Amino acid sequence: MSFTFLSFSSRSPKNHNATRFNGPANLLVGLSVGVAAIAFTTSTSRAAVSGNLLTDPGFEINPLTSYVNVLASPYLTNVWGDEVSTISGPVGAVSPSGGVKMLSMTTDNLVATQTFQLVDVSAFSGAINTGTATADMSALFNVDKNVAGAKAEAVVQFWDSSHNPLVGSGTGLLTLDSNPATWEPISATSVSVPVNTNYVLAQVLYINSTMNDSAGVNQPGFVDDAKLTLTTSPEPASLGIFAIAALGMLRRRRPS
Numbered sequence: 589m590s591f592t593f594l595s596f597s598s599r600s601p602k603n604h605n606a607t608r609f610n611g612p613a614n615l616l617v618g619l620s621v622g623v624a625a626i627a628f629t630t631s632t633s634r635a636a637v638s639g640n641l642l643t644d645p646g647f648e649i650n651p652l653t654s655y656v657n658v659l660a661s662p663y664l665t666n667v668w669g670d671e672v673s674t675i676s677g678p679v680g681a682v683s684p685s686g687g688v689k690m691l692s693m694t695t696d697n698l699v700a701t702q703t704f705q706l707v708d709v710s711a712f713s714g715a716i717n718t719g720t721a722t723a724d725m726s727a728l729f730n731v732d733k734n735v736a737g738a739k740a741e742a743v744v745q746f747w748d749s750s751h752n753p754l755v756g757s758g759t760g761l762l763t764l765d766s767n768p769a770t771w772e773p774i775s776a777t778s779v780s781v782p783v784n785t786n787y788v789l790a791q792v793l794y795i796n797s798t799m800n801d802s803a804g805v806n807q808p809g810f811v812d813d814a815k816l817t818l819t820t821s822p823e824p825a826s827l828g829i830f831a832i833a834a835l836g837m838l839r840r841r842r843p844s
């Protein structure tokens with residue numbers, strides 16, 4: 589898929605700005621995370637971390653669908669939508685990190701080869717709409733030894749219930765080593781989840797121009813063990829009720 593650095597999808601079926609990493613957006617994310625941190629401090633240590641919300645995080649089970657089915661109607665959830673990827677066993681000197689399969693991403697001859705999974709997070713809407721929820725997304729990346737300086741990213745974005753992108757996103761990016769024995773994690777951490785988020789869009793990608801081997805031949809990049817979690821705090825109102833109840837108990841316990 590092509591993107592004018594960091595804002596892509598000329599080929600995308602709808603105007604989903606799959607990634608925007610301009611300065612103000614990053615600043616906004618930073619400010620939001622700061623606010624979330626304060627809220628966390630005042631609401632004690634009752635923040636809850638979800639389990640892994642991704643389906644088939646290790647690319648072992650599901651067949652891949654086209655990215656078109658994820659980014660446009662029918663907006664499939666819980667399935668990886670790819671451009672030019674396959675699920676494979678070992679390739680060259682690279683073996684899957686977990687299980688027996690991994691994602692193998694091949695160039696689409698545009699800017700980046702991308703694979704997406706859309707996750708319905710409406711079950712968390714109460715916590716999300718307090719504005720204090722955060723998301724963490726990560727995956728393991730690896731390339732064969734003849735690819736030097738491969739650039740890969742893990743990206744998390746947010747859509748409302750009508751599948752419209754919301755302002756705010758998170759990205760982790762790394763230039764990988766050329767050791768096929770090492771799987772390197774890339775993470776987008778503590779990303780503020782915008783109010784009205786109904787779907788989280790998790791994405792892994794490789795920058796095609798960085799995937800040439802020493803002979804100038806484009807090589808696949810591999811991904812395994814992806815993870816997406818949400819961290820939520822109790823709603824302030826319910827915390828207040830809890831605090832009042834606790835105070836009442838203390839008073840009752842006081843000797844007369």
Ligand SMILES: [Ca+2]
Nearest residue numbers: 730767768770
């Ligand atoms: Ca490696």
